[in-house]
Amino acid sequence: MSTVNERIDGIVGEFAELEPRERLELLLEFAQKLAPLAERYRAERDAGLNRVHECQTPVFLWVENDGGGVKIIADVAPEAPTVKGFVSILADLYHGAEAAEVVAAPADIVQRLGLTESLGMVRMRGLQAISQYIRRRVAESIAS
Amino acid sequence: MPKEYAHPEVLVSTDWVAEHHADPNVRVVESDEDVLLYQMGHVPSAVKIDWHTDLQDQVVRDYIDKQRFAALCSSKGISNDTTVVFYGDKNNWWACYAFWVFKLYGHKDCRLMNGGRKRWEADGREWSREPEPNYPRTNYVAGDPDLSIRAFQSEVLKHQKQGRPLVDVRSPGEFTGELLHMADYPQEGALRGGHIPGACNVPWSRSVNEDGTFKSPKELEKLYAGEAGLKRRAPVIAYCRIGERSSHTWFVLQYLLGFPKVKNYDGSWTEWGNTVGVPIEKGPGPKTTDLAVSNSAPVPAESTS
Numbered sequence A: 001m002s003t004v005n006e007r008i009d010g011i012v013g014e015f016a017e018l019e020p021r022e023r024l025e026l027l028l029e030f031a032q033k034l035a036p037l038a039e040r041y042r043a044e045r046d047a048g049l050n051r052v053h054e055c056q057t058p059v060f061l062w063v064e065n066d067g068g069g070v071k072i073i074a075d076v077a078p079e080a081p082t083v084k085g086f087v088s089i090l091a092d093l094y095h096g097a098e099a100a101e102v103v104a105a106p107a108d109i110v111q112r113l114g115l116t117e118s119l120g121m122v123r124m125r126g127l128q129a130i131s132q133y134i135r136r137r138v139a140e141s142i143a144s
Numbered sequence B: 001m002p003k004e005y006a007h008p009e010v011l012v013s014t015d016w017v018a019e020h021h022a023d024p025n026v027r028v029v030e031s032d033e034d035v036l037l038y039q040m041g042h043v044p045s046a047v048k049i050d051w052h053t054d055l056q057d058q059v060v061r062d063y064i065d066k067q068r069f070a071a072l073c074s075s076k077g078i079s080n081d082t083t084v085v086f087y088g089d090k091n092n093w094w095a096c097y098a099f100w101v102f103k104l105y106g107h108k109d110c111r112l113m114n115g116g117r118k119r120w121e122a123d124g125r126e127w128s129r130e131p132e133p134n135y136p137r138t139n140y141v142a143g144d145p146d147l148s149i150r151a152f153q154s155e156v157l158k159h160q161k162q163g164r165p166l167v168d169v170r171s172p173g174e175f176t177g178e179l180l181h182m183a184d185y186p187q188e189g190a191l192r193g194g195h196i197p198g199a200c201n202v203p204w205s206r207s208v209n210e211d212g213t214f215k216s217p218k219e220l221e222k223l224y225a226g227e228a229g230l231k232r233r234a235p236v237i238a239y240c241r242i243g244e245r246s247s248h249t250w251f252v253l254q255y256l257l258g259f260p261k262v263k264n265y266d267g268s269w270t271e272w273g274n275t276v277g278v279p280i281e282k283g284p285g286p287k288t289t290d291l292a293v294s295n296s297a298p299v300p301a302e303s304t305s
Helices: A004-016 A020-033 A040-048 A082-092 A099-104 A116-143 B014-020 B066-075 B090-104 B116-122 B153-161 B172-176 B218-227 B243-254 B268-272 B288-296
Strands: A061-064 A072-075 B025-032 B083-087 B110-113 B166-167 B236-239 B260-266
Touching: A004 A020, A004 A082, A004 B236, A020 A082, A020 A116, A040 A061, A061 A116, A072 A082, A082 A116, A099 A116, B014 B083, B014 B110, B014 B116, B025 B090, B083 B090, B083 B116, B090 B110, B090 B116, B090 B243, B110 B116, B110 B243, B116 B268, B153 B166, B153 B236, B153 B268, B166 B243, B218 B243, B236 B243, B236 B268, B243 B260
Parallel strands: B025 B083, B083 B110, B166 B236, B236 B260
Antiparallel strands: A061 A072
């Protein structure tokens, strides 16, 4: 299985080959690829649990780490495809990896996807916040 | 209490847009917070204008200049006499922001689709997934910036020292400065939390209904003139964090309630909360019911400088 670092380099390379406009299309594809929230998480979501309160748009995240490596489960409102696409990328990157590997991986994925020009600082900051939130939750999963 | 909005013609319904979106004299413009939403489906015939890539200068913190504004309009097939109808996500925040920029450069006929994307969706209307249409270019001529709707920081400082009304349209947590910031993420993008001393806090969201449409004239009057104590003829400045939510309140005060002197302070908290030496107040501030009194009170003491 590829390492998280190799996967990051892979996705960064994939974005780098594209024009800014095409990068947005690729991000949209990732948004559409994010699996719908499985039945067993819906009750928690509907009760408002696991919501990322720092996001203005409804984003719900679960980080699992029970032997099979890290698994990120997410539910992002359809009206926030940019956030959804980015969460989908992170979920792919970290899937099945060791938590320690995720925490040690570079934290600047957002910047390296080459989206700054299209998104601007305000949106970038929002994505960076989600990235940090996920890394923190993964780190906590080691401690617990 | 008014029965009708002050400028009802500025607000159009989803019905109206469904009927007129393809009229050659009408251009529907989608402006969203989320940069991908337009591609996922938009009102048929609509073009996309992005607040960041299209309306803001990429080097200086400012809007595009009038030449670039004219070029933008031309590229979207907008003439000086086109009726431009804005709509978008987030209860039309960015639609109001784009509307405001169009007014800054003197575009005459701007309208807002009441309820934005949310209402269009709730009405079960058609979403087009066609690529953005290419309209013939125009010879658009932009006016000089209309500074009667834009406040710069120096002016806000003067306004504040004179005890004139300011509306902070952020959430109560942002207003009091108590909002908890997550690690690695100063959410405000500012070094200090709180609000401009003397400002009243009327979160923008209080002006809209659940379906994204604006509240009735009576309810808006009660909120801004009643509860917040704003005087119709007094100059008012609205601000938020980066000037988008306050464009929404600017729209409400200027077009729905007909306040004649309303400015948007687009520098907002990301400028004020980062500026050395400007006065800041923390906590709930003056109770809104006391606001009428505080407006006529002597110059408020500076709290931090």
